[in-house]
Amino acid sequence: MRNMTDRRMLLVHAHPDDECINNGATMARYVDDGVGVTLVTCTAGEMGEVLVPDLSHLAYEEKGGLGERRRHELEQAMKVLGVTDHRFLGGFGRFHDSGMAWHEDGHAVAGEFVPDNAFWHADLTEAADELVPVIREVRPQVLVTYDQFGGYGHPDHIQAHRVAMYAAQLAAVPSYRLDLGEPHDIAKIYWTAMSESRMRASLRALREAGDTETFAGMEPDGKLPPFVTPDELISARVDGAATVQRKMDALAKHETQVRTDGHFFAGAESGHSWWSEEFYRLVKGTPGPADADGFEEDLFAGL
Template identity: 90%
Template sequence: MTSDHRLLLVHAHPDDETINNGATMARYADDGAGVTLVTCTAGEMGEVLVPDLAYLAYEEKGGLGEHRRGELEEAMKVLGVTDHRFLGGFGRFHDSGMAWHEDGHAVAGEFVPDNAFWNADLIEPADELVKVIREVRPHVLVTYDQFGGYGHPDHIQAHRVAMYGAQLAAAPSYRLELGEPHDIAKIYWTAMSESRMRASLRELREAGDTETFAGMEPDGKLPPFVTPDELISARVDGRATVERKMDALAKHATQVQADGPFFSGAESGHSWWAEEFYRLVKGIPGPAGADGFEEDLFAGL
């Protein structure tokens, strides 16, 4: 890539990229930046929310991963992202599945396939990412925090692979056959603003909605995927691209319901989805805007 700005995103399954960063990806694609998406698994064990496609489920006939591959391709067309790849090639690392813990976060399920991403020796997927980093030579990397946002084993593994791969890619003496070493200038973790979440919860409850985000209250304890604002470094204003984000999310039809909370009520709005927040974990922050956040992930480079 020859663009002056290059962004690399590492995600666990198809649809994660659009939910977390769809407005950001569309914005930078429109700006002419190089945007590369690496998806670590095909999401073969995900839930199928379309009754007519229930046969694709892992526990039925299977084939969900191949179907989601097509959904991802269509979503990327909407966002304008032309460089999207599966880590190590399609099917190299299998979806690990998950279960829900009683505390409300994801954990590994009772059954984890032998070829699951969660079971992979960390060096193997990290080396695959090293190849991508040294080829693309991104200025900015985006991935999850150490808990993968909500505890999904594939999200946690994606975080580990992204952070380790970035370190290995920069090492001047590490496996030079994988490409010329490259040090990524800025690394961000995705985040959800605590103040934004509390304000939205307050609006929901005052409007009489007790079902959306059930169990969460404006002044109560929040789940681990919510990030205190003092830890957040950047906020990307996606008002100009949020409609495309929602259109791209609709392409992941097996994973979202058109009449569900992603698309209806105060949760979407669509203002909820137009702001995307990030924690800077490597690099020098750029100048902050009026709200105290960086407004451009490439600021300061």
């Protein structure tokens, strides 16, 4: 590992495992580069689906306890990535997983039942005030979070976006809540993205291999869901070829949420070539130099 630099990155995610799926290779790469990487997870994912039959009793609708289990899974995943600064927004248990349901159009929405202390119901300013002191303490130059739709509509992802963006604004205000720390303005803010060209190429490989189940309902030349971003809207592409194995090993630690024989780890779209490239939209800051494809290669470029 290289010597620590003065570069710092803050990532804000909704549940344990979101960080590995979206940014695992990026996080490991910057850890290796000596960047200070801080992860803030907004809920413990208490209402997530339990994919391990022997642990089904942990489900919210059963005996419960999934949040504590996912807390442990997150700790193990961060050890694999090398991230030593990971926190829950406001402390563990401050905000509860809101749950979700599937809309007939194929995206997530709030379910009929939402717990009273759910993150989705949190007052925006109160939740942002839990993140402001983290921003002012860590003083990151780069913030990574979801887009305004949370990628696929999950209410906790949408709320994480809102909280991260509002907190970034509040943290920079010279006169705002000085009891929460010295004001800090984050230079560059990115939203996670999935490349349309990569998704279409993946779908084509799947269908040509005879796999009609993975990403069922999506076709190479058909309409794609909202979590897929047209390449012309993408600003940066991080090459995580050297760290993708750690990404996949870390993701496997979230064992209640992913199946190692599922589409993340098996099938025509799995493997290093697919998961090693992570894409981002720049929403604040000056873009750095672009590669031959027009993408920034370093989220800190231009600072």
